[in-house]
Amino acid sequence: MRSVTAPPPAIPRHSSASPADRSRTAPDESPGDDYPPAGDCRSGGRHHPAGTRRPRLRRRRRGSRQSNHRGVFARARPGVRAVGGAGHVREDARQSRHGELRDRDPRLSIGIITFPGTNCERDVAYAFEALGADTEQVWHRETSLDGIDGVVLPGGFAHGDYLRTGAIARFSPVMAAVEKLAAEGRPVLGICNGFQVLCEAGLLPGGLIANRDLRFICRPVHVRVQSPDSILTRAARPGQVLTIPLNSYEGNYITGGDAVRVMLRYTDAAGTLSDAANPNGSEGAIAAVANTAGNVAGLMPHPERAIEDFMGSTDGRILLESFVASLEAVPA
Template sequence: MRVVVVRFPGSNCDQDCHRAVELAGGRARYVWHRDRDLGDPDAVILPGGFSYGDYLRAGAIARFSPAMEDVVRFARNGGPVLGICNGFQIACEAGLLPGALIRNRTLRFHSFDQHLRVESADTMWTSAYESGRVLSMPVAHGEGNYEADPRTLERLEGEGRVVFRYVDLRGQASEESNPNGSARSIAGIVNEGGNVMGLMPHPDRAMETVLGSVDGQGIFQSLATHVSPVDTR
């Protein structure tokens, strides 16, 4: 699989994403936010970081960069787009995903390992997992509190588009296991077509034993299987 990682001024997980793609057997390439050379990739990753210093709102300015115009077109044509952390915020601002991410209810920047439950293994991003499996991945964000109007939330739930939820070690979702106040403990969602996924936790930082978790591998393996089913058989 050939994956483009978009770099914005302030991106800081671009190299993690690059490495994650290569660990999953793919080839990754960077595209600078000012450039319009997306080319013909199999997928695009919007990495984590603090694009444009998070000025105004996280992701608000990045969404207007030239590269994002191409990414939006790519996504509208069904191309797989993965937004991780700041990338999730950018995808929401760009209208690729519904809702928005506001300040953590604790008002603190969160940086710790967090348990997540795979709510749906029925997406191109999660086919390598089983539904209900509990994963551990790092979170690192100040604005990860997912909000959407009640109708949007109902739709997301009804259509199985809540892909990851914050849970405790035993896999239970509760107020205590919800670190940032996200509506319905939502940690990750997909768009209507299932080709755009956004999540606040970092699968790109959970790819190798030395990092403390390999639970993020499934996302990149799932994507690899989706784009070239023959290679991974």
């Protein structure tokens, strides 16, 4: 008598069986009622029987974009207000976001120049508004600075630092307006990458190259005030030592033989010059310079990152308050 071997039991498709076990399923096995008939594209799978439409996932809409009249687009995000945009209205024109009131002309405005690759424009705006100043973001394609009383070129990597730091940004349309503002005696300040742009534009002497050790520096440094005769240092005392964060790879300043008015030098905490206290190898330990008139200045450290106690230092306020005071000192 011939024995008949029963076929192995079929393994359910949605079991925890291994792929090897599932591959042994009998070829004539029905896919089951939870699969749509072949060619039926109306079904959405076992949870959506044939004849019903599969619910589609809605693509989340990006945040709305709003712009101020200077042409800078600021993406609206929950809890974040665009500086200078709609909704950024204080109860009083002299009131900062911290509730301080200052007796200053509410018409004075600081334009913050933004290039592709700039990444410190919001930090700078926050710092100046903490001091009671009004700020306005200005896109690099603008050709007019009408209504702006002074400008700041913040840090970052303008145009990706291609060719040379600041070499492309120097040709941005807004730079002609910045040069005009400087010629009128208005305050112009460059911070880090902004300092590099001003040197490339010829508004400040010298230039900046790679740090002596070819390393990116990101730490607080000590700088000594050399002169109070500039928009950057008028609120400081000669010889005063400040602690300001430094964040740069190409912060090694060279004079190139030009006559330079030095505003700040790198020192130790006691204000002593030394090679060890010079973080990037700058010629003469120069950290900041100004033009002959004193209304254009540039520095490598970031004063906007040293304005509140939680930042580790408030010494940056002295330099930024100098800039605000310079705005008020310029004749209308």
